[in-house]
Amino acid sequence: MLDNLTQRLAKVVKTMRGEARLTESNTADMLREVRLALLEADVALPAVREFISRVKEKALGEDVVGSLTPGQALVGVVQRELASIMGADLGPEASQLNFATQPPAVILMAGLQGAGKTTTVGKLAKFLKEQKKKKVLTVSTDVYRPAAIGQLQTVTAQVDADFFPSHVTDKPVAIALAALDYAKKHYHDVLIVDTAGRLGIDEAMMHEIAALHAALKPIETLFVVDAMLGQDAINTAKAFNDALPLTGVVLTKLDGDARGGAALSVRHITGKPVKFAGVAEKLDGLEPFDPNRMANRILGMGDILALVEEARKGVDVAAAKDLADKIKGGGRFDLNDFKAQLSQMKKMGGLSGLIDKLPAQFQQAAGNADMDQAEKQVRRMEGIINSMTPQERAKPDLIKASRKRRIATGAGVQVQEVNRMLAQFEQMQSMMKKLKGGGMMKMMRGMKGMLPGTR
Template sequence: MAFEGLAERLQGTIQKIKGKGKVTEQDVKEMMREVRFALIEADVNLKVVKEFVKKVSERAVGVDVMKSLTPGQQVIKIVQDELKNLMGGEQSPIKFSNRPPTVIMMVGLQGAGKTTTTGKLANVLRKKYNKKPLLVAADIYRPAAVEQLQTLGKQLSLPVFSLGTDVSPVEIARQAIEHAKEEHLDVVLIDTAGRLHIDEELMQELKDIRGLKEPDEVFLVVDAMTGQDAVNVAQSFNETVGITGVVLTKLDGDTRGGAALSIRSVTEKPIKFVGMGEKMDALEPFHPERMASRILGMGDVLSLIEKAQANVDMEKAKELEEKFMTQSFTFDDFIEQLQAVKKMGPLDELLKMIPGANKMKGLDNVKVDEKQMGRIEAIIYSMTPNEKTNPEIISASRKKRIATGSGTTIQEVNRLLKQFEEMKKMMKQMTGMAQGKGKKKMKMPGFDSLFK
């Protein structure tokens, strides 16, 4: 996760002050020194760091905090509030036109992932907002840019407007908007050209496209891994072309995250979306308050719920509840659930969204072994339909056959069978408790083989 280093430093700092019955100005001073180092280390703009520390310090040494019953927690709340404000305060929604089509220009330098992000955004608009987007291939300079967008369109089953590479980008954009009106497509996403650096020719072309019809949104796509350069690029594009929002890509990578904390403050333009992976559904609306909670180790339950709702079939969930109660849950059901969870994203990232998970023993540095998940699937796929439904029939010879067929060991097959039985018992207890049918103390079984 992005901000990992920053999160660790800040969480370590706030732990020192959290339980204090009395907080002095010296305590706040020492905490702010640590916070300053943490932000600078995360590559946050120096001017932004100074302003942030000043705001937190002023609020933290106020009378209300010093005389409150839990001053340590009050200071943490202030840090959380100011982090949230630094990243924009509230989520900034897309501005859709009252007179379709809504025109969104995608701008940015080469290598930031602009074309891929255009495809991802179209996918989000269709799924989350129920829109009918049109992808427009207006980058006629980069080799294979048009073909790349057409491939993405095919992959997503979305229309792509292209006039090849011999027609000017301005004319392509003009005809695309007319085509969208005729075909009743309500969002036009224009993938414009990028350069390796900012130049006058690029900026003039973007201004000309913008002059056709004032776009409803101009999204700057920036690679979060470029650190402070991302902030400089955002500032230049904003001053020259005028942007309405930023899309940060590669925020899931090994990045210090300073760009996300600096861009909003420097450009005064909101971060609209963040790219959290390679897949075409790995683009999420940016929620400053949720990101602030995650950085401070307070979890992100709302995002977790949204991911679950997007990937879980409610009818199937009811069926599963019945199966848990009657203990008729099979390996087929299990693998179906495993696939649904995988769609929600990497398991170690999901765990970080659970409040307090970072403080749970054994979960603080947990890494989910995705290969082990593949081994579990292989074992289940090597079973016969009868074995999946009635695992109690799996004898020693059957275990040997399953292990050979899945490329695993008999010990791994035994472990999975044991854990599966424990899980069935636990799920029966959980559903019983949820319906008020039992007050047993539950024991959470392992599935420790997934973790390393």
């Protein structure tokens, strides 16, 4: 997101040194860079003007304290205002879903076709079921797109939530009311209603969704918007905000957006908080939106909290403890341990997912790496280890030329790939020895060499 802004700010921070106060003259260059970066990121012009004005007002006259440089002090102001314009000023409760109603709590999903509404319904059902322990029912009122109802049924089944069937011959309001009645009778906590999308905004669509809102009286009406739309997101947001009493926004496809202007624009146009962000295609790729953490990520400060949460979800704590005890007790890190580490990394979103959440200096260390190629290499490494005997995994020193040829044939790769995998395993084994001696920074530096293309 907003990679350009990160790079431009980093460049200006280097030039603003040795001054004790932020003044109009020494902030002008930086504000110009910020303005250009925001416009290039497709942020709406009114949002850019308001943002620059707020940063300028807060920055001028601010003393540069402690060991900060003027550039770093200004980045601090930019971070606070970025968080504020994305909703931090509304307070932490604003981004939470409201369940203060007689069950079932109805959540109405609105947005254009292709924004990712149906997949988001599945992701939200999974989030509510696993994180909030809610009994969830989903229903589709999209009677215009033949595959829509089947698609929602499939994703609902994948997340193990309940699905209310509907047919293309039914009326949307009748479907929704029947689903609501079913949810009441079967004691569901939440009913998520997927609505029809169009390729563009039209009057019939707005009448239909307004009728659904009137019939259901949802406690949450969420506007789902593709973060890659850029300026088009603003027009869509305005139309839906005028037609419906929106309670929040879900930004999808943030992982694929190099510009990220929608995150700032939609919040500014609607005045409603961004409640969730779609950060991956998988059904667990939905995160509660935190303006402070998103501001940190935009500015290259990383999102370490998100990384910790991924670790908590993906890491087998008992297995990690066993490995730590083994290393501390003088045991050797073997290929079974190496394979387990690769598996844990995949559960945490893979290499690209991990690196995206790290601070800029770590991202730069991996900047030359082709992440798609790196992910493929991880899968090949797992295949190579799977082609080994239990004895070879436990004692890698046994693997000589003839064994390497057999392993390569079994994994469908060249012998050179087996050699490369063993070399990377030895690097990791060496890092584990340093970790035993408390050399965490040495290990972090060594990890740079583990990424393809960064040596």
